[in-house]
Amino acid sequence: MTSKIGKELIRLGGHDIEIREKLSAEGKLAGGYHPEMERIHKTNAKRLREIISDIGYPTISKVGVKASDAAWLIIQHSIGEPEFMKACYKMMVENSHDIxxxxxxxxxxxxxxxxxxxxxxxxxxxxxxxxxxxxxxxxxxxxxxxxxxxxxxxxxxxxxxxxxxxxxxxxxxxxxxxxxxxxxxx
Incomplete structure (x- = not known):
């Protein structure tokens, strides 16, 4: 059973993929970081920081496999926030048994x-x-x-x-x- 937070993470990750696919189909992802993608990535990273503040890193045992994978996608796409990505990597190392x-x-x-x-x-x-x-x-x-x-x-x-x-x-x-x-x- 997926928690409320888990469902939210899955939704956020799905929205990222949906917009990426739309922009890609329109040929708008070549030539730098698209402003709409950047906005989604920043919004998702902000929300994930709040979730991490509340529950810690969203591991499989906390939110389920799909939601933990969605959290990783959000981190992986937060390319404009190097310190956040590095901090999340450290959390992933600490939780290696549960990701x-x-x-x-x-x-x-x-x-x-x-x-x-x-x-x-x-x-x-x-x-x-x-x-x-x-x-x-x-x-x-x-x-x-x-x-x-x-x-x-x-x-x-x-x-x-x-x-x-x-x-x-x-x-x-x-x-x-x-x-x-x-x-x-x-």
Whole structure:
């Protein structure tokens, strides 16, 4: 049975996905952070902070799997709030036994990429579908297995570029770098 808070989290996460799909279908998600998406992400993060203040991190035992996953989606999309994302990651680590493992892996990688650091699990992809650089290609599938993520083929792993070959990592993408600086990632 899902609690009132659980139902609210599911609704908030669903609204995020619904608007994202609508804007994507209209071709409005290319070219930066869309203001409507940013507004939804900030509103959802604000509400999630209130929920966390009331009940702590929304773990599976507190709100159910779907609602805990929806809370993670809200965190994952709160890209304009680096300190919130980092604080939530710490809470996920503290509650590792009571969350979906792959969610923690995705959030770790997302934070790393926004900070211009290689990721651990290879969950964050470039526009061509190839993962951003990783910390350790040789042990990538071992790390993915620990997080309940599917293995990548040797070919896929070999396609992963080194950090110096990614504009977002080494600051060659000026607009992205300006945005990350503005919101506090760098």
């Amino acid at each position: 979906t493992k792959k969610n923690k892996a995705y959030l770790y990688d997302r934070i790393q990429v926004f900070q211009s650091r290689p990721q651990k699990y290879g969950t964050q992809l470039m526009t061509d579908g190839i993962p951003y650089p990783v910390e350790d290609k040789e042990n990538l599938n071992s790390e993915r297995k620990k997080a309940n993520l599917p293995s990548l083929s040797e070919k896929e792993i070999n396609q992963i570029p080194d950090p110096e070959n990614i504009p977002e990592i080494d600051n060659r993408d000026e607009d992205y770098t300006v945005w990350r600086r503005k919101v506090g990632w760098i």
